[in-house]
Amino acid sequence: MEQPNIIRMSARTPINEYGGELLRSFYETMLTIRRFEQTVEEHFLAGHIPGFIHLYIGEEAIATGVMANLGPADYIESTHRGHGHTIAKGADLNRMMAEIYGKKTGCCRGKGGSMHIADFSVGMLGANGVVGGGYNLAAGSALAQKMQGRKDVSAVFFGDGASNRGTFHEAANLASVWKLPLLFVCEMNEYASTTPYLTATSVADISRRAYGYDMPGIIVDGNDVFSVYEAAGKLVEYMRAGNGPAFLECKTYRVKGHFVGDPEKYRTREEVQKNIDERDPIEGFKKKVLEAKALTDEDLKAIEKKVEERIKAALRFAEESPEPDVSELMTGIYA
Numbered sequence: 001m002e003q004p005n006i007i008r009m010s011a012r013t014p015i016n017e018y019g020g021e022l023l024r025s026f027y028e029t030m031l032t033i034r035r036f037e038q039t040v041e042e043h044f045l046a047g048h049i050p051g052f053i054h055l056y057i058g059e060e061a062i063a064t065g066v067m068a069n070l071g072p073a074d075y076i077e078s079t080h081r082g083h084g085h086t087i088a089k090g091a092d093l094n095r096m097m098a099e100i101y102g103k104k105t106g107c108c109r110g111k112g113g114s115m116h117i118a119d120f121s122v123g124m125l126g127a128n129g130v131v132g133g134g135y136n137l138a139a140g141s142a143l144a145q146k147m148q149g150r151k152d153v154s155a156v157f158f159g160d161g162a163s164n165r166g167t168f169h170e171a172a173n174l175a176s177v178w179k180l181p182l183l184f185v186c187e188m189n190e191y192a193s194t195t196p197y198l199t200a201t202s203v204a205d206i207s208r209r210a211y212g213y214d215m216p217g218i219i220v221d222g223n224d225v226f227s228v229y230e231a232a233g234k235l236v237e238y239m240r241a242g243n244g245p246a247f248l249e250c251k252t253y254r255v256k257g258h259f260v261g262d263p264e265k266y267r268t269r270e271e272v273q274k275n276i277d278e279r280d281p282i283e284g285f286k287k288k289v290l291e292a293k294a295l296t297d298e299d300l301k302a303i304e305k306k307v308e309e310r311i312k313a314a315l316r317f318a319e320e321s322p323e324p325d326v327s328e329l330m331t332g333i334y335a
């Protein structure tokens with residue numbers, strides 16, 4: 001029998017060989033996502049933000065490691081938990097925050113909110129409130145890239161729960177048949193809303209499904225930005241060479257509730273705390289770079305200061321922006 005082309009890997013490059021610029025960008029991106037979301041959480045709970053909020057806290061290494069391999073001409077499709085992907089792809093923080101506040105200056109003129117942020121200027125084609133709604137859109141953007149003879153790729157992010165939607169199988173099959181440059185990035189965070197992973201999914205490793213569609217897969221610790229970066233790098237290189245789609249499975253954990261306000265009756269506080277204490281991607285990164293003496297405390301502090309200023313500015317921008325005009329109520333509607 002043929003061996004499945006699915007492998008497990010962790011980062012092999014010594015941290016000192018990454019170069020200071022890349023290491024600083026990892027820290028800045030992860031910390032920007034973390035602080036942006038903590039700010040959104042605080043202001044949502046204070047009643048300043050309408051709608052629903054799903055937080056990506058604890059999963060920052062995935063968006064950061066994948067996106068460090070992509071440029072503005074590469075496309076991504078995101079999920080209902082999309083702030084991290086959007087920030088890592090380079091969207092404007094001010095316009096993102098304004099969108100979450102439902103303000104006129106938001107990147108979708110305040111009509112989309114948290115679950116529908118898009119910024120085409122950086123190749124971020126959209127968050128998506130429909131679980132599993134991104135695969136076929138990303139297959140479309142990958143098809144466009146291929147037909148235009150570009151070396152660019154598309155990536156679709158999705159959760160363990162979303163991997164059980166039929167849309168996954170449709171897109172994976174077509175991407176394989178047409179050899180589309182489409183990276184499937186599974187964020188295996190152990191829960192789909194209130195449902196623990198193994199009670200609803202047929203395989204221990206979701207990446208095994210890649211085998212059925214004849215695409216290579218890599219499984220990594222999704223809380224280790226170095227492993228995500230290196231694995232995604234290999235798969236993106238494979239796709240840019242015209243070999244077709246690939247699958248990256250990132251093992252992570254959703255440390256926050258499914259949405260802000262989730263009573264979390266389906267798991268214990270101890271389980272959550274253990275993951276926070278032992279697997280936090282930002283704390284893990286800091287420990288590694290400081291131990292390797294690849295960055296100093298001062299390097300980290302300078303980034304922390306810059307991030308705080310950007311978050312404060314984004315919040316101020318959102319708060320001070322006007323509400324959309326009533327006259328815009330019926331514009332931008334496809335019917």
Ligand SMILES: Cc1ncc(C[n+]2csc(CCOP(=O)(O)OP(=O)(O)O)c2C)c(N)n1
Pocket residue numbers: 080081129130131132158159160161162163187189191192193254258
């Ligand atoms: C088609 C569809 N079915 C159900 C829902 C309700 N829903 C929103 S998020 C979610 C769970 C998604 O879990 P997963 O894909 O693992 O992503 P995670 O929330 O863990 O990041 C569900 C069932 C939805 N939004 N869309």
Ligand SMILES: [Mg+2]
Pocket residue numbers: 159160161187188189190191192193
């Ligand atoms: Mg999940």
